Amino acid sequence: MTDSPKKLPARYSQKAQEAYGRFLGSNDLSGVADIVLEAVLDYLPSTTASQAPAPQSTEELRDDLRLMEDLGFDSLAVAELVFFLEEIFPVTINNVEIVSVRTLGDLRQFVDTKLRESTARPEA
Numbered sequence: 001m002t003d004s005p006k007k008l009p010a011r012y013s014q015k016a017q018e019a020y021g022r023f024l025g026s027n028d029l030s031g032v033a034d035i036v037l038e039a040v041l042d043y044l045p046s047t048t049a050s051q052a053p054a055p056q057s058t059e060e061l062r063d064d065l066r067l068m069e070d071l072g073f074d075s076l077a078v079a080e081l082v083f084f085l086e087e088i089f090p091v092t093i094n095n096v097e098i099v100s101v102r103t104l105g106d107l108r109q110f111v112d113t114k115l116r117e118s119t120a121r122p123e124a
Contacts, residue, residue, distance in 0.1 A: 006088045012038045013058075020088070027119045033108045035088070037061050040104060043081040045072040063105030071104070085111060090118045 008020050016038045019031020037058040044054055054072070055061050067073040073081070082093050091114040101107050 008035070008038075008088065009042070012042070023089075027115075029112060029115055029119070032089075032112055032115060034058070036085070036108050036111050037104075039081060039084055039088075040067075040071070040107070043073075043077055043084065045074070045077055061104055063103060063108065065104045066102055067104065067107065068102075089115055091115060 008017055012020075012035075016031070016035050019028075019034050022028035022031060023035075040061060041055065041058055046054060065071055067078060078098065082098055085091065086093055089111070091111070093110075093114065097110070101110050
C-alpha cells in the first residue's frame with residue numbers, strides 16, 4: 001500500500017468518485033459497492049465466457065453473475081482486479097480468501113467485510 005491515497009481513474013462515474021471521496025474522508029462504506037461494480041466493469045474481459053455480450057454499464061451487473069463462468073474473468077483478470085482493489089482500499093487480499101469468491105455478490109460482500117475489518121482496527 002502507498003502512503004498517499006490513490007485516486008480512481010477519471011473514467012469512473014461521478015457517483016463512484018464521490019463514494020470514494022466519502023470513503024477516504026470518513027471511512028463511509030455506503031458507496032463501496034458502486035466502486036467495486038465500476039472496477040469489475042473496468043477489468044471485465046472483452047468477451048464473456050458464455051459468449052454473451054459483455055455488460056456495458058454497472059446497471060447490467062447483477063449479484064448472481066459468476067465472475068468466471070458468466071463474465072469471462074480468468075485467474076489473471078481476477079488477480080488484476082484484486083491488485084487494483086488493494087491499491088485503492090486499505091486491504092490485503094490473499095489467494096486463499098479470494099478462491100471462495102465466485103459471484104459478483106460474493107465479491108461485493110467480501111470487499112465490504114474486509115473494509116469493515118480494516119476500518120474497525122485501531123491504528124498501530
